[in-house]
Amino acid sequence: xxxxxxxxxxxxVLLTAIVFAADPIILRFYFPVGVAGxxxxxMGELADEFNKTHPDIIVEPIYSGGYIETLQRALTASKAGxxxxxxxxxAADIWTAVDEGIVISLEEYVESExxxxxxxxxxxxxxxxxxxxxxxxxxxxxxxxxxxxYNKDMFREAGLDPDKPPTTWAELKDYANKLAxxxxxxxxxxxxxIPIDQWLLSAFxxxxxxxxxNEAGTETYLNSxxxxxxxxxxxxxxxxxxxxxxxxxxxxxxxxVAGATAMMYNSTGSLAFVRESASFEWGVAYLPGNVRRAVPxxxxxxxxxxxxxxxxxxxxxxxxxxxxxxxxxxxWSMKTGYVAVREDAFDVPAMKEYVxxxxxxxxxxxxxxxxxxxxxxxxxxxxxxxxxxxxxxEAAIAGRLTPKNALDSAQAEAERVLRPYR
Amino acid sequence: MWGEEDLRMTRKWxxxxxxxxxxxxxxxxxxxxxxxxxxxxxxxxxxxxxxxxVTRFVGLENYEYMFGSGLxxxxxxxxxxxxxxxxxxxxxxxLLFAILLNRKLRLRGFFRFSLFYPTMIPIAAASxxxxxxxxxxxxxxxxxxxxxxxxxxxxxxxxxPHAMIAIILVSIWKFAGYYMLLFLAxxxxxxxSLYEAAVIEGANVWHKFRKITLPLLSPTTFFITLVAIINSxxxxxxIYVMTRGGPYNTTNVLLYYIYQNGFVYWDTGVASSASVVxxxxxxVLTFVYYFxxxxxxxxER
Numbered sequence: 060x061x062x063x064x065x066x067x068x069x070x071x072v073l074l075t076a077i078v079f080a081a082d083p084i085i086l087r088f089y090f091p092v093g094v095a096g097x098x099x100x101x102m103g104e105l106a107d108e109f110n111k112t113h114p115d116i117i118v119e120p121i122y123s124g125g126y127i128e129t130l131q132r133a134l135t136a137s138k139a140g141x142x143x144x145x146x147x148x149x150a151a152d153i154w155t156a157v158d159e160g161i162v163i164s165l166e167e168y169v170e171s172e173x174x175x176x177x178x179x180x181x182x183x184x185x186x187x188x189x190x191x192x193x194x195x196x197x198x199x200x201x202x203x204x205x206x207x208x209y210n211k212d213m214f215r216e217a218g219l220d221p222d223k224p225p226t227t228w229a230e231l232k233d234y235a236n237k238l239a240x241x242x243x244x245x246x247x248x249x250x251x252x253i254p255i256d257q258w259l260l261s262a263f264x265x266x267x268x269x270x271x272x273n274e275a276g277t278e279t280y281l282n283s284x285x286x287x288x289x290x291x292x293x294x295x296x297x298x299x300x301x302x303x304x305x306x307x308x309x310x311x312x313x314x315x316v317a318g319a320t321a322m323m324y325n326s327t328g329s330l331a332f333v334r335e336s337a338s339f340e341w342g343v344a345y346l347p348g349n350v351r352r353a354v355p356x357x358x359x360x361x362x363x364x365x366x367x368x369x370x371x372x373x374x375x376x377x378x379x380x381x382x383x384x385x386x387x388x389x390x391w392s393m394k395t396g397y398v399a400v401r402e403d404a405f406d407v408p409a410m411k412e413y414v415x416x417x418x419x420x421x422x423x424x425x426x427x428x429x430x431x432x433x434x435x436x437x438x439x440x441x442x443x444x445x446x447x448x449x450x451x452x453e454a455a456i457a458g459r460l461t462p463k464n465a466l467d468s469a470q471a472e473a474e475r476v477l478r479p480y481r
Numbered sequence: 482m483w484g485e486e487d488l489r490m491t492r493k494w495x496x497x498x499x500x501x502x503x504x505x506x507x508x509x510x511x512x513x514x515x516x517x518x519x520x521x522x523x524x525x526x527x528x529x530x531x532x533x534x535v536t537r538f539v540g541l542e543n544y545e546y547m548f549g550s551g552l553x554x555x556x557x558x559x560x561x562x563x564x565x566x567x568x569x570x571x572x573x574x575x576l577l578f579a580i581l582l583n584r585k586l587r588l589r590g591f592f593r594f595s596l597f598y599p600t601m602i603p604i605a606a607a608s609x610x611x612x613x614x615x616x617x618x619x620x621x622x623x624x625x626x627x628x629x630x631x632x633x634x635x636x637x638x639x640x641x642p643h644a645m646i647a648i649i650l651v652s653i654w655k656f657a658g659y660y661m662l663l664f665l666a667x668x669x670x671x672x673x674s675l676y677e678a679a680v681i682e683g684a685n686v687w688h689k690f691r692k693i694t695l696p697l698l699s700p701t702t703f704f705i706t707l708v709a710i711i712n713s714x715x716x717x718x719x720i721y722v723m724t725r726g727g728p729y730n731t732t733n734v735l736l737y738y739i740y741q742n743g744f745v746y747w748d749t750g751v752a753s754s755a756s757v758v759x760x761x762x763x764x765v766l767t768f769v770y771y772f773x774x775x776x777x778x779x780x781e782r
Contacts, residue, residue, distance in 0.1 A: 131744050155747050158532055305639050305728055439532060443746040450552075453729045457641075468551070475546060476748075479531040 084374045086118045087143040091129040091359065101394045109381055116374045118145075126152060126359065127442075133364065137161040142364040144375045147200060149359055150188035150434040151441035154276060157191045158439060162362040165195045168376045180401040181383070187433030189360050192275055197360035198383045199400040201391065203327045204354050204430070205262055206423055207347065211340040213238055213321040224322075224344035228266070228292055231322075231347045235301040238321035249320035250301040252311040253293060255456060257448035258355060259324055261435045262346055263289035265353035271435035272444075277481050279436060279444060281451070281470040282463070285350075290455050290462035292349075297456050304456050315341075326357065327423045331396040334417070343419045345426045352429040358397060389413075398423045438473075439480040447472045519760060526753035543754040552730060553738070553755075560734040562645060564713040567652040572702070572709055574653065575660025580694070582661070583668045593665075596658040604655055608722035611651050612638065615723075641731045644724050648732050651719045656712060660705050667701030668694070700774070707770045711763060735759050 088106070092098045099122050106118045123129040126149040133146045134156070148156060156162045169177055178186060178195075185199035211221035217237045225231040235250025253259050261271050269285025272278060280286065296302040306314065312329040314320045316336040324346065325333075333341065346354050361379040363372055381387060385403045389410035392399035398420075404410055405424065414420050436444040451465035460468075529539045547553045582593050599607065614621045615637035627633035637647045675693050684692070695702075717736040720726060726733035726741065733741075735755060743752030 127745055134747070158530070159747065305636075307639075310639075440746060440748070443748065446741075446746070450730065453727075457729060459729065472550075479529050479537060 083115045083117050084371055086116060086145060086371065086374055086378060088118050088120045088378070089123040089129050089133055089143045089146040090120055091123055091126045091147060098395055101391070105382065105387060105391070109378060113377065113381075116377060118378055130155065134159060134161055137364060137366060140366070142366045144364055144367055144371050145378060146362050146364065147359040148197070148362055149357075150437065151445060153189070153196055153360070153362060154191055154437070154439055154441045156362060157196055161365050162196055163365045163372060165189075165197065165363065165376070169195060172380070180385070180403045182400060182402065182427050184356055184427040184430035184433065185360075185400050187430070188356055188358075188437070190433075197362045198379050199360045200358075200379075200383055200388075201395065201397040202356060202358040202360075202400055203397055204356050204423060204426055205259060205324050205346060206327050206330075206426065207322070207344045208315055208325055208329075208333060209322040209342055209344065210315070210318070211342050213318075213339075217321075221340070221342065224342065225347045226345075227347050228349045232296065232299075232301065235296065235322065236299075239301050241300060244300070246300045246303075248318070249303055249314070251296065251322040251324075252302055252306050252314060252320045253296070253324045254308045254311050255305050255449065255453055256308065257436075257445040257452060258357060258434075260290065260293070260448050260452045261355045262324075262353060263293060263349075265355070265431055265435075266346070266349045266351060267292075268350035270432065271448075272438045276438035276441075277477050279438060279470060279473040279477065281448065281473055282466040286466055287463050289349075290452065290466060293452070294455050294458075294462055298458070305453070327398055328358075328396055330419055330423070343422050345422070345429065348429075353431050354426055354429045355432075356427075356430055356434045392420070396420075398427070438477060440476040443476050444473050522753045522756045522760070524753075525749050526757050527750075529750045530748065539750070543750040547751060547754050547758075552733075555730055556733050556735055556738045559645065559730075559732065560714065563649060563652075563732075563734055564710055566645070566649040567656070567713050568706065568709040570649075571653045571657045572660055572706055574657040575705065576664050576698075576702070578657065578661040579664030579668055580690070583665060593661075596661055598658065599655050600659040600662075604651075604716065604718040605722050607655065608651060608719040611647070611719070612723055615647050638724050639728050641728055644728055644732045648720055648723065651723070652713070652716060655716075655719075656709065660709065663705050664698070664701060667698050671697045703773055704770075707766060707773075711766055714759065714763060735762075 090099075090102055092102075099120075102120050102122075106120045110117050121143070123132045123146075129146060130148055130152040133143055133148070136142050137159075142161065146162075153162070181199060182202075185202050186195070188202075189195055189197035189199055207224060209224050214221040214234075217234075219234060219237060225234050231251065237250075238248070239246055239250035240248040264271055264283075264286045267285040267289040269283050269289065270280055271286075272280065297304050308325055308329070311320070311323045312325050312332055315323045315325070316333055316338075318339070330343070345352060361382065363375040363379065367375075382391075383400055385401060385407050388399045388401050388404040389407040391397060392404065393410060393413045399405065399410065405414065436448070438444055447469040451460075451462075451469040454460040455462045455465040459465075526543055527538060527540060528536045529543065530536050578596050582589055582596075586592070613619075617623065617634065617636040617639075620637065622637065623633045623635060626635070635643055637643045671694065675697075676689055679689050679693060714735060717734065717740065720732050720734060720737050721740070724732045726737050736759065739752050739755045739759065742748045742755060
């Protein structure tokens with residue numbers, strides 16, 4: 060009997076010793092950098108601060124390329140049985156991650172933090188990108204939207220009011236006509252540039268009263284009348300020599316600061332670049348609307364990986380909760396130009412001061428009222444669907460296919476991808 | 482008692498065994514990294530993925546879709562253009578360089594090194610530099626074209642067909658030096674006395690090239706051409722870095738298509754089907770190579 064007691068006691072003491080001497084939990088966090096700049100350094104600084112304030116957790120941020128590469132690394136590592144703990148994924152890839160079963164639902168954690176009251180301060184516009192068929196899988200972190208940039212000096216030159224940017228498609232085209240400079244048949248200064256990307260096609264479709272996909276993410280409406288009308292409008296800008304056929308986001312912001320275009324659609328992510336580089340007076344505004352105003356969201360959100368012990372998942376939750384708290388959301392927004400993900404981040408004193416000096420950050424925030432459904436396409440196989448959309452956009456803009464034919468074929472391709480999910 | 486016959490058999494078996502033992506390590510690697518993945522790809526190409534990890538057996542549906550899709554046909558066409566466009570000039574240039582640099586020249590070593598140098602630079606890194614050379618507004622290529630009064634406002638990587646031309650140029654730049662090296666080795670194995678005899682018979686430079694160099698170089702040429710074609714199916718790095726298959730999929734080739742479907746869309750079924758097609762093409766090329774070696778190529782020895 061005594062022997063047993065002694066044995067039990069020693070075991071107990073030993074176990075306690077082990078628990079106290081236990082190493083802190085080390086979390087591996089895969090993060091992409093979507094835009095150039097010292098973002099990786101800022102991410103390191105934030106993680107350091109977290110580690111200092113949370114002695115039992117050590118977060119190791121691991122730079123993992125772009126968004127595509129981040130999913131590649133997270134997914135292949137998961138399949139190999141060695142998943143990271145936290146990753147920052149784009150909305151489209153969250154659908155893939157959920158379909159592959161490599162991320163966990165966050166509903167329980169949210170519930171334990173108070174449910175809706177916990178989520179309340181986050182912008183609904185951004186939470187939409189964290190949700191797959193009604194279930195929350197992510198918390199928003201580095202979020203952006205497209206925004207309208209215009210050169211106020213050129214507005215004045217053309218006799219336009221620099222404080223009245225276009226609010227409708229009709230005005231947009233009218234202004235572009237006044238702002239473009241043509242020599243013979245050649246345009247030497249563009250009226251407007253819309254980077255060739257499904258992100259903006261989605262914006263135009265929604266502004267025209269349409270939608271890209273259904274809520275369940277199993278159906279797309281790529282060849283709806285609204286979509287065809289949207290693409291026809293974009294095509295007409297090129298056909299009338301007001302817009303170049305093919306510009307990527309980087310090309311457009313370079314053209315804008317070089318004075319090669321008077322107006323452009325670009326990400327809020329370019330605000331910092333334009334601020335540093337433009338030598339003229341410029342402004343930003345909401346995207347012009349047609350049937351209605353509408354804007355998609357973009358950027359990355361945190362997911363917690365499946366297949367890791369519960370203790371690590373809990374620690375991961377602590378980390379992503381902290382990273383998206385008002386202070387950190389404000390810090391990240393001020394350092395990077397991304398839109399802060401929650402309302403109360405704008406009450407942080409430093410942020411209040413920042414927006415005084417840079418009111419465009421508020422335009423980006425206030426435009427969120429026009430977000431309808433987050434970032435479309437929000438479907439299974441979303442990456443592929445957005446590729447079909449970009450292909451259709453490219454083909455129609457280049458005049459290779461009519462907008463209708465281009466969108467018909469995109470819709471047919473999308474049908475094939477989505478059929479197995481119905 | 483063992484007779485002499487038995488002894489010989491044992492010895493024979495020992496030789497066999499030694500042979501098998503010697504190839505065993507590489508054979509194991511081949512199984513793990515080549516044969517198993519090939520078989521697995523064939524298997525995976527028969528399935529389609531659905532929601533939450535469910536996969537469904539679909540038979541040949543992935544192939545049916547692929548062969549019916551305009552994109553896949555465009556990809557195959559692009560690959561053909563890329564294969565021919567990069568192989569012929571690179572091999573021809575390699576041969577030309579080799580013949581020029583096989584003579585006794587001043588700075589021969591320097592020229593050989595310079596031409597071979599691109600082979601040693603990782604193609605991804607080189608592509609980053611080429612992006613700048615191809616830039617529309619400040620690219621060196623447009624500047625040079627401008628000096629000669631040629632069209633110099635070309636948006637190389639964003640317009641059709643310039644993007645494909647750009648990709649092909651990088652590929653030629655990358656591989657011509659390597660082919661030169663192989664040709665040099667081939668040239669040096671040609672007996673000098675043949676040329677001497679030809680000169681005595683009154684042959685000129687063209688005759689020597691046409692009647693001696695080219696025939697005796699044919700195994701090398703054949704080998705290099707095949708390697709070059711296979712290269713054109715396997716080198717995709719510069720496409721990934723420079724154009725990502727764009728614009729309008731005009732630089733999307735088979736291997737990039739596989740990458741896209743497999744690792745961007747995670748559509749394992751279609752990616753595997755396309756891999757099987759690529760495997761088939763490379764298999765045919767390999768057969769052509771071994772068959773050709775035996776039948777078409779002129780061997781002196």
